[in-house]
Amino acid sequence: MELIRSLDSFTCPASVASTGNFDGIHRGHDLLISEVRKRAQSQQVSSIILTFEPHTRAVLEPDTPPMILTTLEEKRALVENKGIDFLVCLSFDSRTRHMSHSDFLQKILIEKLGVRQLVMGKGHTLGKNRMSADSLHQASGTMHFSTFVVSTAASDGHTISSTEIRRKIIRGRLSEAVNLLGHPYLICTKRIRGVQQGRIQGYPTLNFAGAQPPKVTPHTGVYAAKLQFRDTMYSGALYFGNCPTLTYRKEHFEFHSFDAVTDEPSEGEPARLWLYDFIRSDQTFATGRELQKQISKDIITIKEFFMQER
16 A cells, blocks of 8 residues: 655546545444445556545634544554555645535546545535535536445444544543454554663563654553564553653553563654553552552453453
């Protein structure tokens, strides 16, 4: 898959595409992506997911901009193995915001992306005038493309909402969020310098920078998680917080791997943290010894979690 950041020098002769914020790349989005891939393959054309940066609501509702589930880097990581040819990121600025629906259809979708078929979620709208699938269907005849509507509801009939997923992550209800996402919660981060307190406690950790706004910050505490870097994946215990018992540092991540990490990421090196389940909230302990006992219990709980996952 290729990431396209600008349409200035990019033109696709023919494609099947879907457009939207795709925040979270959740199970509803997966249905759209799968349909785009399937239809593009059957027509022997390119498959395209067109997304925007920043999130469209950040521009349309600047007084109440949304927190986001996925940065562009994280969207790329989540889409790269789904069989899509191009992830196109269009800058959503005042020019894009005020572009008429006809200009967006003709200049972006038709002329630049060569869209022959547009896959849309049920209830989704497009462009400045919020064109529905029915309205687009009427316009498609003159512009020589068709629309296909996909239901993105979960198996229980409820629409999967990025807004609801955000709430669950913030409140520590991660397992519910992961169920809606269809994958662990992803945080792309970088290695930072630690202070060796984990090693002193007998549980050495790798330290990583906390999520930066407007990325949704998880509830402080301990998680069952995996660390991915240089195409290697490690299972372990992940802590997020400011270490109130020992050091009172800036909020950050500390990952304790259950397996030996023979080739650690260097300071500043990018890595991916995959959060599977929330274990407990952060708390202050009277002594380092009490903290050490709790960490031992957390590790047992997390190892049991991953055993059940297998």
